[in-house]
Amino acid sequence: MARLIAVLLGVALAAGCSRPAAPASRGRRLVEGEVLALRASPDGAQLAYLHGCRKLPDRSLPPGTAACALAVVPAQGGAAVEVASGVTTLPPGFGWSAEGHALAALGDYDHPRGRGALWIWSGGAPRRLAEGVTFYALARDGSRVGWAAQGQLFVAGIDGPPQPVAGAAGVSSLEFGGREGAALLARRAAVAGGELLAVSGQAAAPVAAAVRDYAFARGGEHFAFTAGPAQALTLASPGAPRPSPALGRDVQSFLFSPGGDAIAFVADAAPGRQGDLWVAPLAGGAPRRLGQKVGEPRWSARGERLAWLEDYEPRGRTGRLTLGGLDQKPRPVARNVSDFDLAAGGGAVAFLQHVTAGGYSVDLGLLRPDRDAQPWTVARGVFGFSFSPDGRWLYYRTACVREGEACDLYRVEVGAPAPAGAADGGTAPAKGELVAEGVKSFEFAPGRPDRLLVAWARKDRVALDLAVWEAGKLTAVDTYALPGSVQFLGSDARRLGYAVVDPKRPGVYVAELP
Secondary structure, eight states: OOBOOOOOTTOEEETTOOOOOOOOOOEEEEEESOEEEEEEOTTSSEEEEEEEEEEOOOTTSOTTOEEEEEEEEETTOOOOEEEEEEEESSTTSEEEOSSTTOEEEEEEEETTTTEEEEEEESSSSOEEEEEEEEEEEEOTTSSEEEEEETTEEEEEETTSOOEEOBTOOSEEEEEEOOSSSSOEEEEEOGGGTOOEEEEETTEEEEEESSEEEEEEOTTSSOEEEEETTTTEEEEEBTTBOSOOSOSBSSOOEEEEOTTSSEEEEEEOOBTTBOOEEEEEETTSOOOEEEESSOEEEEEOTTSSOEEEEEEEETTTTEEEEEEEETTEEEEEEEEEEEEEEEOTTSSOEEEEEEEOTTSOEEEEEEEOTTTOSSOEEEESSEEEEEEOTTSSEEEEEEEEETTTTEEEEEEEETTSOOOTTGGGTOOOOOOOEEEEEEESEEEEETTEEEEEEEEEEOSSSSOEEEEEEETTEEEEEEEEEOTTOOEEETTEEEEEEEEEOOTTSOEEEEEEOO
16 A cells, blocks of 8 residues: 555645645544454455454563454444453454454463464354464355364354364364365364364364365365375365375465366475476376476366476576466476466466666566567566556665665556557557556556555555556545555445544544545
8 A cells, every 4th residue: 555645635646746735524424443453344335343452561472462342333324342352463463254254362361372362253242252362264255154163173153152063173274175075175284194084074084194274165076185204295075084195295285276176286396496387187197297396376267277486596586487377388488487366267377577788677578479479578677567457557675775666657548559669679668557656555446447545655654555547547545554454445436444543533434435
């Protein structure tokens, strides 16, 4: 997020104009007081926030760690509900289900021992479910919660009583999957053998020993894990958790395609050598090797393509960007690449390339593999970039100052003709459209790929000024927003939740956008 191109409230200004005086707040304050964290429920109906915080003096903890009270307030306004006290600001503190608005938190958190009391809230009175909880997870739809207390695995319906899972002692982590068969995976701690358990009903069955990584495919129809001295990668399905023959050995990492029809993995790793990239269909069939000495593989948002860095150098995190897929021949794109992003449909890839010709620079390149013979340069000296959700535009930050805290934000149309000479490998930069100056960060509005939330980093304190950009115009929203708290509410591109850290008006806010 970033610092507001200040405008009189309610007035829209052309992008790239100079910055006038800061506006009054467009937001409505729902709760008054200092807030250290705020997270909206996925449906946008509720805002959970930490307040009444007490900083912890323990130097073994990250700076700024605090114990706080957790409360929830309706985004439409109304009375706040206190959920738990003594909630840590560290990641185990609290979290929403991926859908709906089920909230879990660890209260009275014991930082040295890493455990606390599990609280659940989903619209009624908060429930204190268990003591001494070290790990918890919510089902995607918020209907169930699982947790480990003193190593024993428990599961409960969101409104039901706790139920111990038979045969699931020594558990250190868990993950929910589908609704049928083994709907939950749990792993015993390494000191207990690292055994992976498949949970169906209230009983657990062992799947494999010495498991390091495990995960469900999207939808939960399959899961995969690495196990044994060779860290072999194996597939299984919740309805029949008995493993299939291993897909690969010495596996460093794996990732399912977003559509859940394929799995990519980096295997055959050895000390001092990166592994090779393989891909296999989940429906069956032999894995196919796509690249050697690979790092940072990733799928496009819909799974049409894979991109990765070949001949990967872990210390510099650079390599040769290459494209491919389940039924696609690998295509090298560019060397000395440190970051890249695939458009949603896989029809374009953007990347940062370290170049030395004419002086060192980190340049933004673009390739549309179905129409470009060579990649072409979009801009020089780029610090952050992203495709719009519809893949039509490529946004990027350049001309940065204040160590990347303030950059000019531009965009280019992905489908526009390449610059002159690009077909022959030319590097003349494209002519970008200026969106805003001095930007810290930006975020796309849900369902509105041409609407951006733009933020500027303030100089007087750690805080953001906010505006919305659309159709070439900026509209001011607010100032002094807490970094990390600003978010669109659910799928609504016209409502924004955030916390304000201005000492004159601290609290939880919701802004109605034009």
